[in-house]
């Protein structure tokens with residue numbers, strides 16, 4: 001997850017409050033109160049700074065943001081020989097219906113490369129059952145050398161990058177902000193990325209990445225873009241488990257769907273992300289922004305396919 005979860009939460013809550021209906025004093029008063037509450041909470045969390053350094057990095061997050069109470073954290077190291085093949089997943093296939101974005105919007109929140117989604121893109125089926133989950137953003141994790149970068153691992157192996165499509169349970173919750181703290185609130189599709197041939201779909205991102213070089217920048221490219229162009233051909237083979245956001249506030253609300261098939265981008269395309277900066281003056285590159293694997297505990301990873 002990117003470091004703007006709280007920002008997104010705030011925005012969606014505001015949207016939601018607004019739609020409660022103007023002119024209704026009671027609703028407005030309540031919304032106002034909630035606003036203050038969440039503002040205080042957000043302020044508190046925001047003052048707890050985090051990054052990928054030794055002092056404020058992943059080793060400190062569980063203590064700082066969860067008071068040490070971690071039950072279903074992500075990412076995890078997936079051992080394909082130990083997962084349970086679940087036939088019900090193949091019997092109720094995962095369906096991914098991503099629609100065209102009329103105006104591709106890119107953002108550099110400071111520690112990630114993020115694309116905000118406004119169109120109607122929905123996933124359902126598989127571990128999500130009949131519930132519809134709506135895509136709100138996708139973003140990337142990467143390393144500064146090719147041997148590191150992905151958050152999930154397969155038998156300990158990392159890919160140079162990992163793409164996260166972030167959805168919320170729109171059948172059950174009114175907004176992303178409402179869903180982010182609920183155990184069945186979010187679904188994230190993870191896609192491994194390796195280095196090789198140039199990727200046509202990714203070129204819309206790499207060619208515009210320099211427009212969001214410094215922290216806090218956001219640009220509307222005006223370009224048409226369909227997020228499905230970043231999916232591998234086969235999306236029916238995946239691993240799934242109950243987990244969390246991989247950045248603070250680490251909410252334990254994510255049904256993870258990690259696709260088995262990867263996509264391929266060129267060295268230059270990967271460099272377009274490595275060249276993004278983590279500060280306003282554009283001096284310091286975004287560091288390798290992956291969280292190491294977390295203990296699986298009693299959780300079971302399920303596979304939609306048999307090897």
Ligand SMILES: [Zn+2]
Pocket residue numbers: 001002139140141164246
């Ligand atoms: Zn992520």
